[in-house]
Amino acid sequence: xxxxxxxxxxxxxxxxxxxxxxxxxxxxxxxxxxxxxxxxxxxxxxxxxxxxxxxxxxxxxxxxxxxxxxxxxxxxxxxxxxxxxxxxxxxxxxxxxxxxxxxxxxxxxx
Amino acid sequence: xxxxxxxxxxxxxxxxxxxxxxxxxxxxxxxxxxxxxxxxxxxxxxxxxxxxxxxxxxxxxxxxxxxxxxxxxxxxxxxxxxxxxxxxxxxxxxxxxxxxxxxxxxxxxxxxxx
Numbered sequence: 001x002x003x004x005x006x007x008x009x010x011x012x013x014x015x016x017x018x019x020x021x022x023x024x025x026x027x028x029x030x031x032x033x034x035x036x037x038x039x040x041x042x043x044x045x046x047x048x049x050x051x052x053x054x055x056x057x058x059x060x061x062x063x064x065x066x067x068x069x070x071x072x073x074x075x076x077x078x079x080x081x082x083x084x085x086x087x088x089x090x091x092x093x094x095x096x097x098x099x100x101x102x103x104x105x106x107x108x109x110x
Numbered sequence: 111x112x113x114x115x116x117x118x119x120x121x122x123x124x125x126x127x128x129x130x131x132x133x134x135x136x137x138x139x140x141x142x143x144x145x146x147x148x149x150x151x152x153x154x155x156x157x158x159x160x161x162x163x164x165x166x167x168x169x170x171x172x173x174x175x176x177x178x179x180x181x182x183x184x185x186x187x188x189x190x191x192x193x194x195x196x197x198x199x200x201x202x203x204x205x206x207x208x209x210x211x212x213x214x215x216x217x218x219x220x221x222x223x224x
Contacts, residue, residue, distance in 0.1 A: 102152035
């Protein structure tokens, strides 16, 4: 099992709809979780961090964490064409090392 | 500075030459990370520094790769005797400390080995 797994996509979502991006991780001791957005040819940009079970909302973005299921997700409401990018899930292992998933490509259809 | 800076932004070198890539982290950030990203691929961890020490060098692909950090600030990644497979974007990130804290990335250095 990979340490951090994401569906590579592409995930196609109509403009205005909700995009749902998922990530699973293997280390039960992980405590910190991050979502990054990466546009083509650019470096990753931090969108959200989440540390506790439940939901965390920031504007159109909601991060959801379920440690029992070892699952973290990112919801993007009212999707815009500018949201088209690759979304990277990152998880802190118990040894403090941050492990990145390979990312999910999201395509918002105008 | 306002963000993580890296230089050069682009580097083209001939196979067998040595290259140095530089990273200047956000002021006050004690942790610094180097990653490599090949075209269309995910992030490959290379090494991280906490202060001037490197607790984890496990990602360095070979002994041709080395990195140092001086004064708890600027870091240099050196690749000796470059090979074509070294061609990639090299990304640097920094954070307040290792683990829990968010990492902020620089713009990267695109290395092309011909």
